[in-house]
Each structure stands twice: as C-alpha cells, then as structure tokens.
Amino acid sequence: MIHRLSFPNSAIIRAPEWLVLKGGRGRMLDIPVRYGVFEHHTAGTCLIDTGYNHRVTTGSRSLALRIYAALLRPRLTTATLPDAQPDARTIILTHLHADHVAALRDYPDARILADKTALEHYLGAGPIRLRHGVFAELLPPDALDRIEDINACPARPAPLGLGPARDLFGDGSVLAVPLPGHMRGHVGLCFTQFETPLLYAADAQWLHEAVMEDRQPEGPAALILDDADLARSTARRIRQFTQQGGDVIYCHDPDILPEYGSVTG
Numbered sequence: 378m379i380h381r382l383s384f385p386n387s388a389i390i391r392a393p394e395w396l397v398l399k400g401g402r403g404r405m406l407d408i409p410v411r412y413g414v415f416e417h418h419t420a421g422t423c424l425i426d427t428g429y430n431h432r433v434t435t436g437s438r439s440l441a442l443r444i445y446a447a448l449l450r451p452r453l454t455t456a457t458l459p460d461a462q463p464d465a466r467t468i469i470l471t472h473l474h475a476d477h478v479a480a481l482r483d484y485p486d487a488r489i490l491a492d493k494t495a496l497e498h499y500l501g502a503g504p505i506r507l508r509h510g511v512f513a514e515l516l517p518p519d520a521l522d523r524i525e526d527i528n529a530c531p532a533r534p535a536p537l538g539l540g541p542a543r544d545l546f547g548d549g550s551v552l553a554v555p556l557p558g559h560m561r562g563h564v565g566l567c568f569t570q571f572e573t574p575l576l577y578a579a580d581a582q583w584l585h586e587a588v589m590e591d592r593q594p595e596g597p598a599a600l601i602l603d604d605a606d607l608a609r610s611t612a613r614r615i616r617q618f619t620q621q622g623g624d625v626i627y628c629h630d631p632d633i634l635p636e637y638g639s640v641t642g
Contacts, residue, residue, distance in 0.1 A: 378417070378418055378548065378550050378570055379415045379416065379417050379423075379550050379551065379568065379570065380415065380416045380417075381414070381415060381416050382413065382414070382415040382568065382575075383413070383414050383415070384411045384412070384413050384414075384425075384577075384626060385411065385412060385414065385428075385454075385456040385461060386409040386410065386411050386428075386454055386456055387410050387411065387412055387427075387428025387429045387430065387453065387454060387456055387457045387458065387476075387479075388409075388410040388428060388429040388451040388452055388453050388454060388457070388476070389407045389408065389409060389410070389451070389452045389454065390407075390408045390410065390449055390450065390451050390452075391405050391406070391407060391408070391450070392405070392406055392408055393405055393406070394406055395594075396594060396596075396597060396598050397583035397584055397587070397594050397598055397629075398583075398584050398586060398587050398592055398594060399587065399592040399593060399594055399595055400592060401592075401594075406631055407631055408583065408629050408631055409628075409629060409630075409631055410428050410429050410451060410476045410628065410629065411426075411428065411628045411629070412424060412425055412426045412427055412428040412458065412477075413425030413426065413566075413577060414462055414465075417467070417546060417550070417551070419546065420466060420467040420488070420546055421464075421465075421466035421467060422462065422464055422465045422466055422467070423465065423466070423467040423468070423469060424458070424462060424465045424467070424468045424469070424484075424487075425469050425471065425566060425577060426468075426469075426470060426471055426477035426478070426579070426628070427458050427468065427477065427478060427479055427480035427481055427483075427484075428456075428457065428458060428476060428477070428479065428480065429451045429453060429457065429475075429476050429479050430453065430457045430458055430459075430479045430480045430483070431453070431457070432479050432480065432482065432515055433445070433446050433451065433475055433476075433479045433515070434446050434451060434453060438514070439512065439514055441512065442475070442512050442514065442515075445475060445510065445512070451476070457480070458479075458480035458483065459480055459483040459484065465484055465487055466486075466487055466488060467487060467488045467489075467490070468481065468484060468487050468488070468489045468490070469490045469491070469527075469545065469551075469553070469566065470489065470490065470491035470492075470524075471563060471564050471565065471566070471577075471579035471580070471628075472492075472495070472559065472560045472561075472562055472563040472564070472579065472580065473491070473495060473496060473499055473511050473516075473560065473562065474510040474511065474560060474580070475510050475511070475512055475515055476510070476628075477579075477580075477628075478515050478516060479515055481515060481516060481517060481520075482515065482516070482517050485517065488525065489520075489523050489524045489525065490524070490525050490527055490530075490545060490553075491524050491525075491526075491527060491562070492526065492527050492528065492561075492562030492564065493521070493524050493525075493526035493527075493528070494526070494528070494562065495560075495561045495562025496516075496520060496521065496524060496562070497521065498561055498562075499511045499561070500513060500516075500520075500521070510601065527543050527545070527553045527564065528543060530543040530544055530545055530547075530553065531543065531544045531547060532544075533549060533552060535552050535554045535567045535569075535574075536567065536569060536574045536623070537574055537617075537618045537621040537622065537623045538614070538617050538618060538621060539554050539567060539576065539614060539618050539623075540554070540555075540614065541555070542554045542555075542567060545566075549569055549570075550568065550569060550570050551566055551567070551568060551569075552566065552567040552569060553565075553566060554566070554567050554576070556578060556579065556581045556611045556614075556615075557603070557604065557607040557608075557610075557611060558581070558602060558603060558604050558605065558606075558607035558608025558609070558610065558611045558612075559579075559580045559581060559601075559602060559603060559608060559611075560580070560601075560602075560603050561603050563579065563580065563581070563603075564579070565577055565578045565579050565581060566579075571624075573622060573623065573624050574618075574622075574623045574624070575623070575624045575625075575626065576615065576618060576623055576624070576625045576626070577625075577626050577627075578615055578625050578626065578627050579627070579628050580627070580628050580629065581608070581611050581612065581615055581627065582608075582612060582615075582627060583598075583627065583629045583630065584627070584629075584630050584632070585625060585627060585630050585632070586632075587612070588612045588615050588616055588619075588625075589616055589619065591612070591616075593608065593609060593612060
C-alpha cells in the first residue's frame with residue numbers, strides 16, 4: 378500500500394493561455410512542472426518522474442539542450458531533485474521528456490520503471506530528439522540495462538473504464554495506464570486504494586479544462602504530439618473516468634486543487 382502521496386513543483390514556465398488551451402486568452406500562466414512522491418511498503422520512497430533540475434538550466438550541456446532551455450526558460454523552485462528527496466529507491470517514469478527525467482542521473486542506485494520499448498526508440502531517433510524533448514545526456518549511460526519494462530508487469534484492469542493497465546508492485550495499489558498521444562510510451566498512474574480512484578495523467582494534457590471541455594490546443598503546442606488522434610482518444614477516456622467519479626491530477630495544470638496536493642492512504 379502507499380502513503381503520503383504528494384506532487385511537488387520543481388519549476389515554473391511562463392506561457393500564454395492560448396498556447397495550452399484551444400480558444401484561450403492572451404493572459405500569461407505560471408505552468409508548474411511537477412513530480413510525484415509516495416511511500417510504498419516494499420518499494421520504499423518512490424518518485425513519479427523527476428521534474429526539472431540544474432542539469433537542464435546550467436553547467437556543461439549540448440547545444441540542443443541549451444536551445445531547449447532558452448526557449449522554455451524554466452525557473453527552478455526549492456523543491457528540485459535530488460535535494461528535496463535524496464533517498465528515493467524507486468523511480469517510475471511516465472515518459473521521457475526532459476522535464477520528467479532531468480534528475481535521473483542523480484539516482485544511480487534507484488530502481489527505474491518505464492516503457493523500455495519507448496526508450497529504445499528515442500535513443501535511436503537521432504535528430505528528431507530535439508523536437509520531442511528527449512536528450513540522451515539526461516539519461517543514465519546504463520539506462521537500457523537498468524530500466525525495468527512496465528509492460529512486463531502483471532496485467533490488471535484500471536477502474537472506471539480506464540482500460541488495461543500494469544500492476545507495478547503486484548498489490549494493485551499503483552497501476553500504469555497507457556495514455557497514448559502525447560509521446561510514445563506515455564503512461565498515467567492510477568492509485569486505487571483511495572475511496573475515490575485517483576489518476577495522475579501526467580502530460581495527457583496541460584489543463585484539465587482542455588480535457589473536460591474538449592479544447593485540446595492546436596498550433597505550436599500540438600507539434601510535439603506523437604499522435605494527435607490518439608491524444609484526443611486519451612482525453613475522452615480521462616473525461617469518462619472523471620464523469621464516473623474519478624479524480625485526476627496533471628503535471629502542468631496550475632489550477633490543481635489543494636486537496637490533490639497531498640493524499641494520505
């Protein structure tokens with residue numbers, strides 16, 4: 378079972394609302410870059426992704442990573458990793474974008490769970506990595522050897538119509554749910570032990586409003602999508618999950634409700 382689930386914010390990115398919401402206004406949003414933390418009785422302190430940290434914003438970096446950081450200009454917070462969680466034993470990656478793996482090298486002994494097929498794809502993708510925000514320099518050099526494939530975990534249906542999932546710890550407490558469209562291998566995490574099932578939908582959308590009102594962004598924000606049609610299908614599944622009573626948290630939604638910030642099982 379899990380305890381003390383929370384979603385700290387590693388950085389802020391400023392962006393206009395119209396970029397992340399179809400028909401949005403020109404007002405600027407402070408978009409968070411969250412990661413998750415919880416305790417599991419056998420896996421220990423677990424991270425969901427690792428957010429941004431100094432490896433993206435300072436120090437020796439490739440030209441591509443410097444361009445990436447200059448375009449997005451993330452402002453780091455005091456909750457950056459590894460300082461905020463130095464003793465994590467398990468890291469679950471929802472996907473491989475830079476804002477989800479930046480601190481991965483700082484945990485050389487941690488167990489890593491991710492979609493291994495997606496990792497193999499992007500490590501061999503060459504120049505398209507910049508478009509997809511994947512940088513091999515942020516990944517451990519032994520990533521392919523260390524990563525345990527989520528798809529090898531036992532199959533188990535997720536609640537409220539989310540569909541097939543993978544039971545990460547074999548006790549049904551944390552289910553990896555495929556949420557395709559945003560990026561190859563992108564998954565959400567469903568926490569089933571709460572009275573109301575909770576889905577961490579990661580980057581399925583930036584704003585919950587975009588999902589519930591069917592206002593997925595177009596233009597520049599859509600360019601990074603792996604598959605726009607699949608992204609819309611994923612949004613429909615999340616909308617149905619919510620309509621059936623489920624709770625949803627996203628990595629980047631600035632309007633996350635306070636009670637979603639920390640959940641005790």
